[in-house]
Amino acid sequence: MPPSGGSRSYRQLYRRLVKRLAYSLYDIVAIGASLAISLILRMNGHIPPAMLEGMFDSLPVFLISGLVVLQFSGIYNRVWRLASLPDLVRLVEAAVFAVVVPVCVLLIASRARWMPTSVPIIQCFVLMALLAGGRMWQAILRQKIRRLHMPRVGRAAHTDMVASQQRALIVGRPEYVEGVLRHLELVPLPPYLPVGILDVDSPEAHLRLRGVSILGGIDALEHAVDALTAHNMRPTCIILAAGPDGLTGPAKLKLVTTAQTLNLSVLRAPAATEIDHPLDLERINLADLLDRPQTELDPAVVSRAIQGQRVLITGAGGTIGRELARQVARFEPSELLLLDCGEFNLYSVEMELRENYPQISCRAILCSIRQRQHVMAVFAEFSPAFVFHAAALKHVPLVETNVCAGVQTNVMGTRNVADAAKRFGVRAMVQVSTDKAVNPVGVMGATKRLGELYCQALDLEGAGRPSSPRFMTVRFGNVLGSSGSLIPLFQRQLDRRAPLTVTHPEITRYFMTVHEAVQLILHSTARAMEFGLKRGRIIVLDMGEPVKIIDIARRMIRLAGLVPERDVPIKIVGLRPGEKLYEELFDERETQLPSDLAGVFEAEPVPVPLPTLQVGFDRLLDHVLAHDQEQVRDELFDMLEKVTRSPVKDRPIDLAEARGATLPAVHLGQVSWPAKGAVGQTH
Structure with missing residues (x-):
């Protein structure tokens, strides 16, 4: 009986003694059982009487010697319900010596003649299993009891x-x-x-x-x-x-x-x-890089719009396009069409979706959005209900030195996709745009701005006709970790312990994650279809305050466990062609409006008539086909200047006028337009 009314230490000592006694009794049984089992296994169940008699005569030696070895091995001083590898190693050693010691005693006493040579080896393995099983049962039983008691909390509560x-x-x-x-x-x-x-x-x-x-x-x-x-x-x-x-x-x-x-x-x-x-x-x-909480939007509204619909994604192999494909697949469209001009990227995203979403019908379409007839043929064959237009050239310096390619993809390619969407009656087309389209100073921003204006003009053209397609633009900043973006560049430089290159000590950018960007794209579509977004508006994510690039560089160095300027220097290399010091989300002539959707704003730009854009696009295309880089650049910025400047400031725009009448150009803010033949200057 435990000492009644004793202190807590006496009770603990009593429990330890009882537990050690229980383990000792179990181990005595395990030693005897292991000897019998090993002999039965060795003799295949047919033990001669002489051998059986020898085993019983030797059993006390095995029990006493084995128990003494186990007592001095230290296995009784371990918490076996939390056993680790060293604990198991010690148990194996103890089991081996618990067999070897009595066998040596019998050999010295010449009483081991009855024992086949292989019996001690078999007994070692059997004893290891019995000793380990007797000590692991607590953890196993604890898990079983927890699972048995789990339903008692109630199914709903659980x-x-x-x-x-x-x-x-x-x-x-x-x-x-x-x-x-x-x-x-x-x-x-x-x-x-x-x-x-x-x-x-x-x-x-x-x-x-x-x-x-x-x-x-x-x-x-x-x-x-x-x-x-x-x-x-x-x-x-x-x-x-x-x-x-x-x-x-x-x-x-x-x-x-x-x-x-x-x-x-x-x-x-x-x-x-x-x-x-x-x-x-x-x-x-990397929350410090964003300096704001990430925006989470309601998936139910997206599910109601996309589920059971055929969806086409252009640029499906890119960072935004691939994440679009992943998120759209979760909403179970009837078919997912992946369009890209890059063979390997298209193959990769298709294989990923087939592996992870085998229940979704998925089709890879190798096509460039520059090929107008090919784009039209794709729409004619598949008749998608929703189009997410993520195909674009986005690298500012590359587009700046490859003007024709930038215009072909970002302007003509967007027109091809939008015209096909209009001709074949899609429910909605969403264009992915960028903050660089606001007051653009480089070719990339200028081409994206023309794409915005074209989609806005097509959207306004359908005003008054509820069944006409919707054309929406989603505008956001830099995507963390996207291919060719800032973060991967810094990562590669850190890998080499090279200086982190920043173009200007005061340069700032808006940042968001690719998950947020795609949520914004999907919700803009769903909201327009379900809640009736007013035509001609641009949807913009609230990305908080812009972040200094040099601060991001310092934080990334610290995150890597290094010290800025001591372990890794930061090098100022000067602004690149077509790069602005500060990015903007809204033009000064755009009306910034609140949205019913949390974390999202709406912008209402001054529209440009569709015929005006068509004429300008045709002139641009002529110069592109002639591959006259300088002329294309001049025409690009001349066109933007004509369609966005007006001698009549703050003149209200009539929707009927925007759908086709001759419209004076409208001033969209103080933009430093590049001189003819010059690269973009910093705004």
Whole structure:
């Protein structure tokens, strides 16, 4: 009987003694059972009487010697419900000596003649299994009891509790990942539900660790998220469990940047020696780069618009186009048409969707939007209901030196897609635009501005006819982590420990994640179709305040575990051709309006008549076909100046006039137009 009314220490001592006695009794039974089982296995169940008699005579030696060995091995001083690899190694050593010592005693005493040579070897393995099983049952039983008691909270309550959990993708080395998983298993309802593992040491997939699948290496982050999303298990966060050394430098920066573009928060788990209840996770993200919370929009409105519809995405192999394809696929369109002129990018996005969304009908169309007849043939064959126009040339310096290519894609290509959408009666076309289209000073911004004006003119042309197609423009800033953008450039420079290049110490930009950008595109479509967005308006995401590029460079250096200017210098290289010091989201002559959609603004630009644009586009096309770069540049900015300037300032515009009447040019703000034959200057 335990000492009644004793102190807590006496009760604890009593429990330890009882537990040790229970383990000792179990181990005595295990030693005897292992000897009998090994002999039965060796003799295939037919034990001669002499051998059986020898076993019983030797049994006391095995029991006494084995128990003494186990007592001195230290296996009674370990917490077996939280067993680790060193614990199991010690148990194996104890089992081996618990067999070897009595066998040596019998050999010295010449009492081992009855024993076949292989029996001690078999007994070692049997005893290991019995000793381990007797110590692991607590953890197994604990899990079973937790599952049995789970329904008692009620099915609805349990569903609510599970819904409150964050799905976590755990990234790190297996030995540290295992510690995090074990910790989460000990909590009755952990705040994080592990849905997959990425191994930073090995890219090998299709293995499991404590029941959780290893989905590949650290470079497989995007693929793993897509695969989990397709199974309705999209993670909401990443838990980084890389150990005391951690994941540092460019590898860590790449992980956090990629996670940011996938709208995943990153949490750092403490080293295994630091793990204590509750699990203390430190948040790591690029929120400081955005300096604002990310915008989350209601998916229900998008589902009502897209589900069961045929959807066409141009530029499907690009950063925006690929994310569009992923998000659209989740809303179960009747068919997803992927159009791109890049063979490899188109193949990649098609394979990704076929693997992750096998239930979605998906078709890859190799086509350039510059090829008008080919574009018309695609629309004639498939008759899409919604068109997301993401195909564009976006790299400012490249478009600045390849003017004809920029005009062919961003102006003529947009006209081709929009005309096809009008001719074949799509429900809505959404054009992806950029803040560089506001008061453009370079070729890229100017071409995107003409694309905006053309879509606006087509949208206004259908006013008064509810069945006419909608043509909408979505305008946003720089996309974090997109191909050819700022963040990947800084990553490559950090990989080489080269100076981070910034064009000007005061240059600022608006930033958003690709997840936000695509949400904006989808919601602009859904809102226009369901809530009747007024024709001719541009939708703009509220991206907070612009961020200094030099501040982003410093923060990225610190995120990589380095010190700016000491470990990695920052080099000012001067503004590039066609680059502005400050970007704007609204022109001074655009009416900025609030939106019913949270985190979104609407802009109402002064429209330009469709015939005026058609005539200007035809002149541009003539110069492009002649491949006269300078003439194309001159004509591009001359056209913008004519259609956006007016001697009559602040003159109200009539919609009927915008749909076809002769319209005086309208002033759209103080823009530093490039001189003929010169590159764009900074605004």
